Amino acid sequence: MKTIGVIGGMSAESTAIYYRELNRLVRERLGGLHSAELLIRSVDFAPIAELQAADRWDETGAILADAARKLEAAGADVILLATNTMHLNAEAIRGAIGVPFLHIGDATAAALKAWGVRRPLLLATRFTMEKAFYKDRLAAAGLDPLVPDQADRDRLQAIIYDELCQGVVRPQSTAAGLEMVARGRSAGVDGVIFGCTEVGLLLSPDQIDVPVVDTTLVHCEAAVNFALA
Template sequence: MKTIGVLGGMSAESTALYYRELNRLVRERLGGLHSAELLIRSVDFAPIAELQARDDWAATGALLAEAARRLEGAGAEAIILATNTMHLNAEAIRAAISVPFLHIGDATAAALTARGVKRPLLLATRFTMEKAFYKDRLIAAGLDPLVPDPADRDRLQAIIYDELCQGVVKPTSTAAGMMMVERGLAAGADGVIFGCTEVGLLLRPEDVGVPVVDTALVHCEAAVDFALG
């Protein structure tokens, strides 16, 4: 089994999900007392969130590249970044390491294609919904992603940062998220991407009514495929 380096803390809530899911998948595939070989570098999210708000992605890229180098130096044989938004810095991270970097967008696109989805609704942070780094990767895979309208993007951003990243899940926010889904389906979406690693804390795939790809879960599957392959 190969050792996976998990670059997390953005937020700690979703990184805990990654830890549980990676170990669950290895146990399911190998049985018994097996668990994943992991190295985790969990950063303090508050300074990174401040840099995000200032649009200083060069600074976040430098921080994450250094963290990835440390994971590789500690023995990681591949790196996964346990957040969608910070894949904006994927190239900076990839340039800093010599081991594979397993991109969450690739795992997401593959899962959407396998489910027959063509026009997924992307529910994520405002950065992921509005900047090109993520949507362009989906488009390159033959998909036509949709995003909520500006008011819904602002609302979802607040839910993610002010609630989910802090371990708070409010029924009113779940209801708001479901309304965003309904509006997306009315606009022509034929699937939904839980495109922030915390959105799975807010919404349940079984409540949506169309195929759902939870990016955190499919990313973990891709990492375990690599580790056991």
């Protein structure tokens, strides 16, 4: 089994899901008392969030590249970045290491195509919904992602940072998320991306009448496939 290195902490809530899911998947595949070979470098999210807000992405990239180098030096055979938004710095991370880096957008695109989805609704942080780095990667895979309107993007950003990243899940926020999905369905979407690693805390696929790809879960599946190959 190869060792999976996880850059986490963005947020700690979703990194805990990565730890649980990676171990669950290995146990399901190998049985018995098996668990994943893991290394986790969990960063302090507060200064990174401040840099995000200030649009200082070169600095966040330097922090994450350093984390990736440390994981590789500690023995990681593959690197995961346990956040969608910070894949804006994917190239900085790739350039800092010699081991493979598994991009969350690639795992997401593959899962959507397996479901036959062509026009997914992307629910994520404002950065992921508005900047090109993520949508362009999906488009390159033949997908046509749609994002909510400005008011919904602002509302979802507040839910993610002020609630979900702090372990708070409010029923009214779940209702707001489902309303965003309903508006997307009216606009013709045929699938939904939980495109922030915390959105799976807010919404459940069984609440939605089209295929849902939870990026956290498919990213973990890709990592375990690599580790056990």
